[in-house]
Amino acid sequence: MLELKNLYFTVPKGEGNGVRNIIDGIDFIFEDGKFYAITGPNGSGKTTLAKQIMGINPVSEGEIIFNGTDISALTITERAKYGIAYSFQQPARFKGITFRDLLTIATGIEDEHKLLEIVRRVGICPLSFLDKEVDAKLSGGEIKKIELAVTIATNPKLAIYDEPDTGIDLWTIGPMVNLLKKEMSSGQTTTIVVSHNRAFLEAADVILIIDSGKIVYSGGLEEALPLLEDLSVCTYRNTCEGDHDAECFR
Amino acid sequence: MLNALDKTLLKTVADLEEIPKGAYNIRKNGKLLGRQVSANIDIETNADGTGIVVTIKPGTTNESVHIPVILSQAGLFDVVYNSFIIGDDADVVIIAGCGIHCGTSEPEGHAGIHEFRVGKRAKVVYVEKHYASGEGTGKRTLNPTTKVFLDEGARAEMELTQIGGVDETSRVNEAELEAGSLLLITERVMTDGSQSAISTNNIVLRGAGSSANMISRSVMKGNSRQVLYATIEARNKCFGHIECDAIIMDNGTNETMPALKAFHPDAELTHEASIGKIASDQLTKLMSLGLAYDQAVNRIIQGFLK
Numbered sequence: 001m002l003e004l005k006n007l008y009f010t011v012p013k014g015e016g017n018g019v020r021n022i023i024d025g026i027d028f029i030f031e032d033g034k035f036y037a038i039t040g041p042n043g044s045g046k047t048t049l050a051k052q053i054m055g056i057n058p059v060s061e062g063e064i065i066f067n068g069t070d071i072s073a074l075t076i077t078e079r080a081k082y083g084i085a086y087s088f089q090q091p092a093r094f095k096g097i098t099f100r101d102l103l104t105i106a107t108g109i110e111d112e113h114k115l116l117e118i119v120r121r122v123g124i125c126p127l128s129f130l131d132k133e134v135d136a137k138l139s140g141g142e143i144k145k146i147e148l149a150v151t152i153a154t155n156p157k158l159a160i161y162d163e164p165d166t167g168i169d170l171w172t173i174g175p176m177v178n179l180l181k182k183e184m185s186s187g188q189t190t191t192i193v194v195s196h197n198r199a200f201l202e203a204a205d206v207i208l209i210i211d212s213g214k215i216v217y218s219g220g221l222e223e224a225l226p227l228l229e230d231l232s233v234c235t236y237r238n239t240c241e242g243d244h245d246a247e248c249f250r
Numbered sequence: 251m252l253n254a255l256d257k258t259l260l261k262t263v264a265d266l267e268e269i270p271k272g273a274y275n276i277r278k279n280g281k282l283l284g285r286q287v288s289a290n291i292d293i294e295t296n297a298d299g300t301g302i303v304v305t306i307k308p309g310t311t312n313e314s315v316h317i318p319v320i321l322s323q324a325g326l327f328d329v330v331y332n333s334f335i336i337g338d339d340a341d342v343v344i345i346a347g348c349g350i351h352c353g354t355s356e357p358e359g360h361a362g363i364h365e366f367r368v369g370k371r372a373k374v375v376y377v378e379k380h381y382a383s384g385e386g387t388g389k390r391t392l393n394p395t396t397k398v399f400l401d402e403g404a405r406a407e408m409e410l411t412q413i414g415g416v417d418e419t420s421r422v423n424e425a426e427l428e429a430g431s432l433l434l435i436t437e438r439v440m441t442d443g444s445q446s447a448i449s450t451n452n453i454v455l456r457g458a459g460s461s462a463n464m465i466s467r468s469v470m471k472g473n474s475r476q477v478l479y480a481t482i483e484a485r486n487k488c489f490g491h492i493e494c495d496a497i498i499m500d501n502g503t504n505e506t507m508p509a510l511k512a513f514h515p516d517a518e519l520t521h522e523a524s525i526g527k528i529a530s531d532q533l534t535k536l537m538s539l540g541l542a543y544d545q546a547v548n549r550i551i552q553g554f555l556k
Contacts, residue, residue: 056534076537086538092531095467095495096553105549106539154539 002030002053002158002190007062009048009213022048024213025062030158033188035181037204039196041231045213046194047089050160053192054086055079066158083157089166089194091147093136099146100130106154122149124172124179140167148176152183158190159183165197177203256320262349262381262413274316275302277330279323291315291342301331301363304344308337308369319348324356324388331363338369338401343377350382350390350415359391366397368404368431376408382415390415395422400431402457410437412447413555421449427488429457436465438555441474441502451480455488455517466494467554470502481509484517492521497528497554499547 009023023045030036038046051057053064055076064072071079103118104110119127124145132138134146144167151159161180165173177199184191193200201207207224209217209231217227256278273291276283287293290310294303304315321328334344348360368374382390398406412419425433439447453462468476482490496504510519528550536546 054538056538075543076534077540077542080538080540088531088535090531092529092535094532094550094553096556097550101549101553102539105536105541150539 001032001065001067003063003065004028004030004053005063005065007049007052007064008060009045009052009057010060021213023052023060026213026215028208028215028218030190030192032157032190033184034205035184035191035203036193036206036208037201038192038194038208038210039201039228040208040210040216044210046210047162048213049210050086050162050192050194053158053160054084056086080154085151085154085156085159087147087151087159087161087164089162091134091143093138093143094134097134098130099125099132099134099149102134102146102150103130103153106150118153119149122152122179124176125149141169141172144168145172148179152179155187156189159192161191161193161195163194163196165195165200173197173199256322258349258351258383262347262379262383272314272316273304275304276316277319277328279321280326280328283320288313296331296333300329301333303333303335305335306337306340306342308372309339310337311341314343314345317344317346319346319360319362320351321348321358321360322351322353322384324354324358324386327357327359327361327391329361329363332365334364334366334374336366336368336372336374336404339371340369341373343375345377347377347379347381348392348394349380350392351384353384354386355388356386357389357391359389359393361393361395363395364397366399366406368398368400368406370401371403372401373405374407376406378408378410380412380416380419382417384415389417391418392416393420393422396424398423398425398433400425400427400433400460402428403430404428405432407434408436410435411555412439414440414442416441416447417445419445419447421447423449423451423453425453425462427453427455427457427460427462429486430459431457432460433462434465435463436467438467439476440469440471440551440555441476442471443474444472445474446476447474448477449479451478453482453490455482455484455486455490457488458486459488460486461489462491464492466492466496466506468494468496468504468506469499469551469555470496470504471499473501475503477505477507479507479509480521481511482519482521483511483513484519485513487514487516488518490517490519492523494521494523495554496525497551498525499527499551 004026007026010019010021013020040046059072063070103115183189201221208215273288275285275293290307292305296303350358380392441447464480466478470476480492492508494506504525506523508521508523512519532550533546
């Protein structure tokens with residue numbers, strides 16, 4: 001169980017202008033083995049929150065409790081050892097590190113057969129990917145598939161996927177959703193997906209809508225839809241909400 | 251014939267556990283330690299006795315030549331001039347390397363001038379590793395020079411590595427390419443402490459359809475310093491690319507000067523160069539897979555210099 005207690009992420013606004021809360025007092029409990037989709041407008045704080053859970057962004061105030069332990073001050077490495085895994089929206093590209101190397105780092109497994117078994121189980125990457133370098137030559141879709149596969153290979157207790165469908169072709173999104181659901185039920189993995197994609201929203205047990213650093217909705221998709229449409233009226237409303245701005249019709 | 255120290259040096263610079271199979275020439279402390287020729291590969295001492303001439307018959311395939319040099323004698327500066335004449339249509343692997351063990355305060359060094367003449371359509375893979383070890387405070391110097399002449403349709407892949415322990419190095423790589431030939435150079439240099447390394451590269455694309463790709467990977471630890479000059483000069487319709495990446499750790503410094511010179515309207519030359527610390531997204535990724543910060547740094551450097 002993952003519990004966020006009165007969580008804040010705060011940045012200075014600029015000299016003498018005080019602070020701005022990117023995450024603005026979030027309280028939420030993620031139950032084990034459930035599928036959560038976090039959505040909301042651009043810049044609302046979705047990725048910031050996800051990164052706080054992994055320890056990439058610090059906790060300014062509040063607590064993150066994972067399976068009874070306060071992990072708020074733990075490093076990324078320590079959280080990884082507790083079973084939290086993170087799939088980046090824009091995965092890192094290396095020089096001289098292959099998909100095989102990442103799988104070995106993630107799992108400690110070097111045995112060829114066992115590695116192939118993992119790639120087969122994940123299914124999303126062809127076996128031929130194993131010795132591909134995870135470098136700038138990979139396409140956006142290829143690197144996302146590798147990122148996803150490495151995350152799944154760690155058999156996490158809590159898996160966070162930040163926009164896993166970026167760069168993925170339409171035909172792969174369905175199987176990807178099924179894969180995450182399968183992994184979730186077989187490993188009792190708590191799954192958090194940050195996404196705007198309807199396929200993930202439909203697959204989720206619970207939808208969280210974040211706006212301006214706060215959870216403005218949590219529940220099923222049916223009730224979320226009117227709110228989502230409302231939010232989509234203008235993604236840039238913070239900048240164009242002024243009285244005279246007629247540019248914003250979306 | 252080989253003592254424990256020799257074996258360690260050989261293992262490091264030439265991946266050799268024992269005396270190799272096939273043609274070889276092992277030089278220790280400025281003297282010949284062993285030599286073996288094969289039906290297609292001849293090794294002879296050159297006319298003035300300052301090095302060897304390796305002659306590979308045209309059409310020789312699937313053969314290799316090992317020519318390691320090991321130095322463990324204090325105060326010695328060994329200079330060799332080696333030539334490699336690779337016959338037309340041959341396809342061979344040449345493994346060179348220099349290992350220095352310095353156990354005293356006296357300086358030791360090695361300068362190897364390697365000249366390659368690669369025949370028409372011949373292919374050669376050249377692997378060169380430099381390494382120095384030992385508890386002595388004597389300065390360890392390595393100054394390798396590589397000159398490559400590629401005839402029509404020839405192809406050379408050169409892997410040049412200096413993995414550690416060398417105090418001072420001045421490396422020179424020169425190449426001239428005839429029509430349709432291809433050169434791939436990868437140079438990897440890691441320095442630490444107060445070491446310095448200067449690498450000067452000049453590649454001339456002379457023939458139509460020739461192409462060259464030079465990759466340089468540098469890691470500067472401690473207060474070490476590296477300077478890279480990489481020049482590709484195009485004199486015909488050809489393609490050339492330079493890729494230099496330098497990772498600064500601690501207080502290391504780096505100067506990278508890629509240069510492209512086109513003297514033909516159909517020349518296509520490109521370069522990309524970067525100097526900086528390890529990218530934070532790479533560190534974050536590996537830490538999110540359970541590596542501690544230092545382990546992640548080591549793993550990234552290991553891959554970078556692989």
